[in-house]
Amino acid sequence: MxxxxxxxxxxxxxxxxxxxxxxxxxxxxxxxMNLAIEGYMLLGATISYKIAAATGNPWxxxxxxxxxxxxxxxxxxxxxxxxxxxQVVSGLAINFVGTGVSMVLGANLSNLIGQVNLLPTVAFPAxxxxxxxxxxxxxxxxxxxxxxxGLALIPIANWYLFKTRPGMHLRAIGxxxxxxxxxxVNVNGLRYLYTIIGAALAGIGGVSISTAIYPGWxxxxxxxxxxxxxxxxxxxxxxxxxxxxxxxxxxxxLSRVIIDIKLPRMLLGMNNPFFFVPNLTYFLEMAxxxxxxxxxxxxxxxARRKRIGAPAALGQPYSRGQRGK
Amino acid sequence: xxxxxxxxxxxxxxxxYRIQIEERSDEAPKxxxxxxxxxxxxxxxxxxxxxxxxxxxxxxxxxSKMWKAAFGTWFALSDSLTKAIPLIFCGIACAVAFHMKIxxxxxxxxxxxxxxxxxxxxxxxxxxAESSPWVFIPLMMISGMIFGAIWGIIPGFLKAKLGLNExxxxxxxxxxxxxxxxxxxxxxxxxxxxQMSEKFPQxxxxxxLSDIAKTYSIKSLQGMALHLGIIFAxxxxxxxxxxxxxxxxxxxxxxTGDNAKAANYAGINIVRNTVLVMALSGAVAxxxxxxxxxxxxxxxxxxISPGYGYTGVIIAWLSKLNPLLTIPVSVFxxxxxxxxxxxxxxxxxxxxxxxxxxxxxxxxxxxxxxxxFVRISESAAE
Numbered sequence: 230m231x232x233x234x235x236x237x238x239x240x241x242x243x244x245x246x247x248x249x250x251x252x253x254x255x256x257x258x259x260x261x262m263n264l265a266i267e268g269y270m271l272l273g274a275t276i277s278y279k280i281a282a283a284t285g286n287p288w289x290x291x292x293x294x295x296x297x298x299x300x301x302x303x304x305x306x307x308x309x310x311x312x313x314x315x316q317v318v319s320g321l322a323i324n325f326v327g328t329g330v331s332m333v334l335g336a337n338l339s340n341l342i343g344q345v346n347l348l349p350t351v352a353f354p355a356x357x358x359x360x361x362x363x364x365x366x367x368x369x370x371x372x373x374x375x376x377x378x379g380l381a382l383i384p385i386a387n388w389y390l391f392k393t394r395p396g397m398h399l400r401a402i403g404x405x406x407x408x409x410x411x412x413x414v415n416v417n418g419l420r421y422l423y424t425i426i427g428a429a430l431a432g433i434g435g436v437s438i439s440t441a442i443y444p445g446w447x448x449x450x451x452x453x454x455x456x457x458x459x460x461x462x463x464x465x466x467x468x469x470x471x472x473x474x475x476x477x478x479x480x481x482x483l484s485r486v487i488i489d490i491k492l493p494r495m496l497l498g499m500n501n502p503f504f505f506v507p508n509l510t511y512f513l514e515m516a517x518x519x520x521x522x523x524x525x526x527x528x529x530x531x532a533r534r535k536r537i538g539a540p541a542a543l544g545q546p547y548s549r550g551q552r553g554k
Numbered sequence: 555x556x557x558x559x560x561x562x563x564x565x566x567x568x569x570x571y572r573i574q575i576e577e578r579s580d581e582a583p584k585x586x587x588x589x590x591x592x593x594x595x596x597x598x599x600x601x602x603x604x605x606x607x608x609x610x611x612x613x614x615x616x617x618s619k620m621w622k623a624a625f626g627t628w629f630a631l632s633d634s635l636t637k638a639i640p641l642i643f644c645g646i647a648c649a650v651a652f653h654m655k656i657x658x659x660x661x662x663x664x665x666x667x668x669x670x671x672x673x674x675x676x677x678x679x680x681x682x683a684e685s686s687p688w689v690f691i692p693l694m695m696i697s698g699m700i701f702g703a704i705w706g707i708i709p710g711f712l713k714a715k716l717g718l719n720e721x722x723x724x725x726x727x728x729x730x731x732x733x734x735x736x737x738x739x740x741x742x743x744x745x746x747x748x749q750m751s752e753k754f755p756q757x758x759x760x761x762x763l764s765d766i767a768k769t770y771s772i773k774s775l776q777g778m779a780l781h782l783g784i785i786f787a788x789x790x791x792x793x794x795x796x797x798x799x800x801x802x803x804x805x806x807x808x809x810t811g812d813n814a815k816a817a818n819y820a821g822i823n824i825v826r827n828t829v830l831v832m833a834l835s836g837a838v839a840x841x842x843x844x845x846x847x848x849x850x851x852x853x854x855x856x857x858i859s860p861g862y863g864y865t866g867v868i869i870a871w872l873s874k875l876n877p878l879l880t881i882p883v884s885v886f887x888x889x890x891x892x893x894x895x896x897x898x899x900x901x902x903x904x905x906x907x908x909x910x911x912x913x914x915x916x917x918x919x920x921x922x923x924x925x926x927f928v929r930i931s932e933s934a935a936e
Contacts, residue, residue, distance in 0.1 A: 308915060318915050506741070514736075529717055
């Protein structure tokens with residue numbers, strides 16, 4: 230049974246990264262760098278938890294978390310699109326603001342752990358009646374509602390990006406804003422829109438942490454670099470939602486496995502070194518971060534071979550009548 | 555966000571002018587840049603004040619309390635200067651890399667590895683505990699720089715050879731660095747099972763004002779924590795200033811940062827320079843860790859940094875990437891950190907750092923663009 234609960238928590242953990250990664254893809258497809266995911270996430274996590282605690286309704290918390298992250302997205306868009314500042318520095322600055330505001334607003338939230346209503350978990354007890362595969366299916370499908378929302382979002386995002394007209398405009402303003410502008414697409418207006426949508430999605434990722442999957446608020450450790458892993462995933466995904474989703478769930482699996490691997494006395498027929506020398510587990514804790522590096526190297530190499538690159542205008546503000554500036 | 559309002563064209567019949575944004579063709583006047591920095595700081599304080607009031611605080615009281623806590627007494631000043639020391643190093647480390655448009659966000663991790671490297675000399679032990687300070691201090695500093703540099707070279711190499719985005723790789727290296735230090739902290743070097751090492755011998759510690767007070771019995775300096783690291787920091791700032799602004803290599807770095815393509819045509823080896831700049835940047839941040847361990851912490855332990863490396867990014871930006879200017883800016887931020895210990899909620903200084911950086915880059919807009927007021931009737935006639 231252990232195997233199935235590991236799969237279940239891989240989906241749960243991956244969901245958080247999934248939202249952040251999708252947010253990154255939408256913003257960056259429009260030509261605006263999105264390095265602020267960590268800040269959006271932490272703010273979303275903080276605000277949703279705070280509001281859920283205050284109102285007793287986690288759904289209002291969800292909306293508030295999304296709104297707060299989106300508001301931070303407006304600031305990012307203002308700096309990147311209107312003021313045409315360096316998008317890398319803006320992303321960093323937005324992270325600082327998101328973290329700082331979360332620290333101030335979240336000051337007393339860590340006392341509330343266990344007292345806040347959370348977003349519901351969905352389970353299908355009827356599945357247990359099926360022989361053999363019933364129990365595993367029940368374990369895997371017993372998930373927080375956010376996991377299902379995330380799963381549903383993957384095909385929707387992919388369809389929107391590649392099969393719809395607004396999706397085509399979105400890709401156009403990131404690849405060739407001059408041509409899109411000539412076609413009558415409002416380049417900077419859409420960049421605002423997708424920067425804000427990206428922020429909101431990352432905010433949902435944060436909400437999924439604090440008010441759903443890993444409930445509670447632990448200052449900066451609430452996100453603990455998950456947003457940055459999302460930034461890496463976007464590159465691995467080559468700005469493709471389905472590829473990114475696979476990466477996100479794989480990371481979910483990885484982060485669960487490194488917790489489980491510490492527990493048994495025996496591992497692969499040997500004495501488990503992580504059980505007997507507990508501080509070796511610090512090397513295990515490096516794993517997600519090292520893997521982000523590995524995954525980015527893989528993504529970058531494949532992209533080079535297949536000639537898929539980042540959106541061509543990524544990082545470049547657009548003004549009519551000026552090229553490349 | 556204040557300045558947003560001015561960009562939306564006002565209603566025509568009330569205000570007969572239209573605001574037009576146009577790119578500056580000439581160099582911005584010299585006074586503009588510092589003036590904008592000042593304006594950005596004022597706006598940042600203003601916004602912070604609004605936010606503090608919004609969460610139910612008294613903004614003016616908070617600010618005056620922060621000022622007193624940071625610079626109000628000689629002791630506070632000594633504490634603020636002590637906090638400024640690692641910030642100066644981290645600010646310089648970021649500035650060096652940013653000159654080449656390499657976004658090294660990894661000063662934090664390089665700081666941790668610098669702390670590890672300097673502790674290695676004492677705890678391994680590389681030299682016996684009775685060695686003189688003349689052996690200990692230089693070895694600890696050099697070892698800290700080497701380990702910091704290694705932590706910079708890895709992402710530098712990944713960027714130069716594989717085109718890996720250095721922002722993410724340096725950040726990942728930060729998380730790896732913390733886990734790396736924890737491994738030694740909870741294992742070999744743990745002192746009686748505590749999450750810290752044994753206290754270092756006196757000879758491995760940097761001279762402090764309180765030591766001077768003891769030796770020469772100067773009452774007024776008693777208990778002051780300011781240490782020799784401040785001299786190291788100032789020397790480092792001068793050396794890096796000379797490298798960046800007065801040497802040929804510094805010129806190469808700046809040229810690559812301005813226009814990588816042109817630099818490539820000019821025959822500048824970008825791959826090699828990327829690795830070297832990251833090594834230098836990492837070494838300076840590593841030195842910060844070594845100095846902090848030897849001057850303040852006095853032992854190897856965890857949570858030695860309230861985010862010095864990240865604050866370094868803001869400091870570099872606020873000082874316009876000029877290593878000499880990182881000194882006053884760091885004193886300001888050192889004060890901010892000290893003030894953060896006194897006020898509630900404790901997140902305010904962190905929030906201020908973010909708001910200051912946002913406000914700064916927003917105001918930089920006026921360096922590159924100017925606003926022109928055009929009469930509606932004129933522009934219609936055109």
